[in-house]
Amino acid sequence: MADTGATAPDPLDTNTGGSALIQRAYTLTGPDEARALYDEWADSYDEDLNDASQGYVGPRLAAETVARVAGTDGEILDAGCGTGLVGIELAALGATTIDGVDLSPGMLARAKATGAYRRLAPADLSRPLPAPADSYDVVVCVGTLTHGHVGPHAFGEFVRLTRPGGSIVATVLDDIWDAGGYRAEVDRLEQMAMVEVVSTDVVDYRRSADVHARMVALRVA
Numbered sequence: 719m720a721d722t723g724a725t726a727p728d729p730l731d732t733n734t735g736g737s738a739l740i741q742r743a744y745t746l747t748g749p750d751e752a753r754a755l756y757d758e759w760a761d762s763y764d765e766d767l768n769d770a771s772q773g774y775v776g777p778r779l780a781a782e783t784v785a786r787v788a789g790t791d792g793e794i795l796d797a798g799c800g801t802g803l804v805g806i807e808l809a810a811l812g813a814t815t816i817d818g819v820d821l822s823p824g825m826l827a828r829a830k831a832t833g834a835y836r837r838l839a840p841a842d843l844s845r846p847l848p849a850p851a852d853s854y855d856v857v858v859c860v861g862t863l864t865h866g867h868v869g870p871h872a873f874g875e876f877v878r879l880t881r882p883g884g885s886i887v888a889t890v891l892d893d894i895w896d897a898g899g900y901r902a903e904v905d906r907l908e909q910m911a912m913v914e915v916v917s918t919d920v921v922d923y924r925r926s927a928d929v930h931a932r933m934v935a936l937r938v939a
């Protein structure tokens with residue numbers, strides 16, 4: 719089973735904008751299936767997400783949030799980097815030190831071709847990463863804390879990887895923010911004084927499909 723949190727929101731409640739591949743992505747049952755789907759999708763992913771029926775603005779809005787809350791000077795981990803859309807947006811805002819991890823070698827190959835990343839490596843975000851604690855100034859995660867992908871416990875691992883005073887910026891689909899247990903995990907980390915919640919605003923995500931996300935910005939204690 720994928721690490722999808724305490725409850726299982728119905729993925730069919732989220733508008734796919736008519737995309738069969740997005741529907742498959744939202745109904746993934748675990749990392750092996752995710753790796754296979756994204757390896758298959760890698761070559762057409764950018765085109766599919768940026769077409770008129772989707773209008774995928776999540777990466778740009780997340781990069782702008784990073785720039786606003788943390789700046790782009792530090793070491794940044796793009797967790798679930800996919801083809802590198804977030805890295806491209808961060809680089810356009812001045813970031814020069816971005817590492818990326820993702821489950822799918824096919825997506826990582828596309829990310830490498832962008833030239834935006836310092837290092838790229840395969841990793842499963844539903845498990846602890848091999849990187850030491852306090853490795854990054856910023857962890858950014860877009861489109862990966864979602865149906866069938868990576869559950870709320872990843873926030874704890876992002877905290878471990880982020881230096882004190884650093885920031886976490888992540889999108890979570892608005893319709894699973896509560897039901898998927900993501901809000902509860904962020905609340906738990908805040909209650910344990912491990913993070914300060916900077917914002918959890920509702921923002922456009924796949925704008926043309928009218929899909930919204932929480933833009934979660936946390937400061938690590």
Ligand SMILES: C[S@@+](CC[C@H](N)C(=O)[O-])C[C@H]1O[C@@H](n2cnc3c(N)ncnc32)[C@H](O)[C@@H]1O
Binds near residue numbers: 752777800843859868
């Ligand atoms: C919707 S894409 C988002 C990619 C990129 N961040 C973007 O915004 O375009 C989701 C990504 O999560 C990756 N993924 C899915 N499950 C994962 C897991 N357990 N660990 C790491 N990456 C995972 C997929 O390979 C895919 O690249």
